[in-house]
Amino acid sequence: MKKVMVHPERCVGCMQCMMSCATAHSQSKSLFTAISEKPLPKPRVHVGAGRYGEGFPNRCRHCDPAPCLSACLPGAIFRDHATGTILINPERCINCASCAMACPFGVIRYHQEYSAPIGKAVAVKCDNCLERQIPACVEVCKSGALTYEEPSSAMKRKTDEVARSICADAMKENTTPGFALLNAVKRAEVRMREEKSCTI
Amino acid sequence: MHDMRTIAEDSRLLLKKAEKDGIETVWDRFEAQQPSCGYCEMGLSCRICVMGPCRIDPFGEGPQKGVCGADADIIVARNLCRMIAAGAASHSDHGRDLVEVLEAVSEGRAPGYSIRDEQKLKHLAIEYGIAIEGKQILKIAGELAYAMQEDFGTRKKELTFVKRAPAKRQEIWKKIGITPRGIDRETSEMMHRTHMGVDNGWLSLLLQGMRNALSDGWGGAMIASEVSDILYGTPMPVQTSANVGVLKADHVNIVVHGHNPVVSEMILLACQTTELVDLAKQKGAKGINLAGVCCTGNELLMRHGVAMAGNHLTTELVLATGAVEMMIVDYQCIMPAIASVAACYHTKMISTSDKAHFPGMVHREFHPDNAKVLAIELIKEAIENFECRGNVYIPTEPVASIGGCSVEAILKVLGGTPTPFIDAIKAGLIRGAVGIVGCNNPRIRQDYGHVTLTKRLIENDILVIDTGCVAVATAKAGLKMPESVKYAGAGLAKVCTQLGVPPVFHIGSCVDNVRILVLLSALANTLGVDISDLPVAGAAPEWYSEKAVAIGVYFVASGVYTVLGPMPPITGSMNVVNLLTQGLNDVVGATFAVEPDPEKAAVLIRRHIEGKRQKLGLDSMTI
Known part of the structure; x- marks a missing residue:
């Protein structure tokens, strides 16, 4: 079964996954109209900034066992066994934040949703876009930081990558010198800003 | 933090x-x-x-071409070229505004403005081929304004000031077809070429980018700088001071922000009128204190010694003193957030240009015909605002500094000719000279790039000439007094002490970067070489703006090796990166380098300068 894979080294921090996620979870499913909906749709994936400003798409891992599910007293959180997806029933959610406290990844937020009872803030998180063929975040990601694939094929690819990386010839190979250059400059900038002793 | x-x-x-x-x-x-x-x-x-x-996916798996088919090289080149076009347009439109004031003065439509440097007016008129014999000054001014306006259009084969460049440089431009023809024409053509389906050669795009930048450096910006001298006087060395401590707790404080002296000069005049000073005293203040931030501050500093409260990243903080009665802005580099800072205090924010409106500011439009009257009105309102002041926090004492180092001023100190400077370079007392220019950028700790690079260069006997936000940074750091030679190496200190000058010259605002081109041309012409043969370099350690891109490109296209701090948005195309950092050497005799760490940038620059010294047959070191 296909799953969403995250490849942080490929994230360029463009935040398109966030916009696409919010749109996919809007009433109108269109960016241009979604921005004027009430309540305003919000993303369920969030791009954080690393120490050197590098992007990281932070998304629900749909853990098993899931700490959020175990922590949910009213039984609003449940697993869709066909896909392994952890889902939330907004009708049952009592907005107690236990799940958010239990979540090790900080991916559960609280806000109003068009699919929840009107005026009620509920726990909201990634639902793997079960209504769609491909999750919206993956579909929009053009740098390959998010992929939707069989874990076995992703593992094979990773194995091949590791195998290639220990080959002496491949060590020199840098397929994206421009991105490496940009990151080198950004790292230097951050280190300079953080330098404790000012030598001038 | x-x-x-x-x-x-x-x-x-x-x-x-x-x-x-x-x-x-x-x-x-x-x-x-x-x-x-x-x-x-x-x-x-x-x-x-x-x-x-x-x-375009930089990792090669996603899309490699845009819908039109443009690949990474084309997209990167088009984007960079549009940055150049915007930068060139900004300086050049600033220049146009000054030419319009010159025209209005000649027609008697600009009360308060005048011709303050008649000699420069005549000199430029001759350069533009205008017969001046027996003509009245205002007539010459009108004819010069007309001739300069022609430089903006498309009626010429090349811009008038191109002739100021060394003959070898002009030849290079001709050979590769980048001699600028019209100021507006090159920007317009750049925008045309970058439209979908026009120029899709990344090399030819970048060549036009250089021509566009040259139309700024040897055109629009040069006109801006020269006409400012005609209208407001050619700068001569002047004592001033810098940092937020130039604000005075017991005075009505007015801060000008932006770039064009058209507004700030009238504000200065108004601040000096006796009636308004008396009014300020009636309201309980000791007087009116005018200070600058950003480049319009540099314009006033250069010509009148008006104190400088801060550079780009200080513009919001100046207002947090609670001591500013009014901030008057024109255009460029004015963060639209600034009025929301002012809203926390009593500060009145005034926008003045028909081209530049800002949220939260009151718009009072300046034109040559109403400027004098409007300036007086505004200062009156600022004085009345003095009593609304809350708590004031001015945390530092100002640092003394020298400004006003125009090319004319430098030549005067040297006795009318660059020869003494050239002799000092030949003798190795001074290894070379570097123009450090540009902005602040939150990517780099404010002033760290400017001050570190300047210190490393002067301690290695390299004269530093600076403009814009760099000039303010080094003034705040105390590098611009004759005593600052204590930071300089023995050779540079000796020469500066003899001449009684600081080791770092404040040559003006960002449009005054063209003064560096004029100075380099004078040096190259005296030696009979090209600019690219000189032991000189440029640097922009904390640049942020499109104008800085245009400046960097006209420096390089004029033969000056230029080291940037922040990386421009070009790493998506290694072809473009390699051209700008290596390939251009074979085309224009100079390249860019990118090095955010000023310690390392200093090494790059010293190595470059020693290399040029060696080629000129002078003594050289291995760095």
Whole structure:
């Protein structure tokens, strides 16, 4: 079964996954109209900034066992066994934040949703876009930081990558010198800003 | 945390105050923007047409071409060229505004403005081929304004000031077809070429980018600088001071912000009128204190010694003193957030240009015919605002500085000819000269790049000439007094002490970067060589703006090796990166380098200068 894979080294921090996620979870499913909906749709994936400003798409891992599910007293959180997806029933959610406290990844937020009872803030998180063929975040990601694939094929690819990386010839190979250059400059900038002793 | 943001003490203390007052600053907004979009940072996103927008996957698996078929090279080149066009347009439109004032003065439509440097007017008129014999000054001014306006159009084969460049440089431009023809024409052609389906050769795009930048450096910006001298006087060395401590707790404080002296000069005149000074005293102040930030501050500093409250990243913090009655802005580099800072205090914010409106500011439009009257009205309102002042916090004492080092002033100090300077270079007392220019950028700790690079260069006997935000940074750091030779190497210190000058010359605002071109041409012509043969370099350690891109490109296209701090959005195309950092050497005899660490940038520059010394047959060192 296909799953969403995250490849942080490929994230360029463009935040398109966030916009696409919010749109996919809007009433109108269109960016241009979604921005004027009430309540305003919000993303369920969030791009954080690393120490050197590098992007990281932070998304629900749909853990098993899931700490959020175990922590949910009213039984609003449940697993869709066909896909392994952890889902939330907004009708049952009592907005107690236990799940958010239990979540090790900080991916559960609280806000109003068009699919929840009107005026009620509920726990909201990634639902793997079960209504769609491909999750919206993956579909929009053009740098390959998010992929939707069989874990076995992703593992094979990773194995091949590791195998290639220990080959002496491949060590020199840098397929994206421009991105490496940009990151080198950004790292230097951050280190300079953080330098404790000012030598001038 | 504030130490990470700035090395300037005034900024650091005011950041603490701003935090306490709940004010959001440029650094907060910078952090909120992280991570920044990698496509945009690499120049790989294209918003030029609506078949897109498009982006190229730098990892090679996603899209490699835009909808139109443009690849990474084309998209990066188009984006960079549009930055050049915007930068060139900014300086050149600034120049146009000055030419219009010159025209209005000649027609008697600009009360308050006058011709303050008649000699320069006549000199330029001759350069433009205008017969001046027996003509009245205002007539000459009108004819010069007309002739300069022609430089903006498309009626010429080349711009008038191109002839100022050394003959060898002009030949290079001719050979590769980048001699600028019209100021507006090159920007217009750049925009045309970058439209979808026009120029899709990344090399030919970049060549036009250089021609466009040259139309700024040897055209629009040069006109801006020269006409400012005609209208407001050619700068001569003048004593001034810098940092936020130039604000005075017991005075009505007025701060000018922006770039064009058209507004700030009239404000200065108004601040000096006896009636208004008396009014300020009636209201309980000791007088009126005018200070500058940004380049319009540099314009006033250069010509009148008006004190400088801060550079780009200090513009919001200046208001957090609570001591500013009124800030008057014209255009360029004025953060639209600034009025929301003023809203926390009593400060009145006034926008003055028909081209530049800002949220939260009161718009009072300046034109040559109403400027004098409007300036007086505004200063009156600022004085009346004095009594609305709350608590004032001016955390530092100002640092003394020397400004006003125009080319004319430098030549005067040298006895009318660059020869003494050339002799000092030949003798190795001075190894070379470097123009450090450009902005502040929250990516780099404020002033750290400027001050570190300047110190490393002068201690290695390299004369530094600076403009814009760099000039303010080094003034705040105390590098611009004759005593500052204590920071210089023995050779440079000896020469500066003999001449009684500081080791760092304040040559003006950002449009005054063209003074560096004029100076380099004078040196090259005296030696009978090209600019690219000289032991000189340029640097922009904390640049941020499109104008800086245009400046950097006209420096390089004029033969000056230029080291940038922040990386321009070009890493999406290694072809473009390699051309700009290596290939251009074979085309224009100079390249860019990118090095955010000023310690390392200093090494690059010293190595370059020693290399040029060796080629000239002078003594050289291995760095």
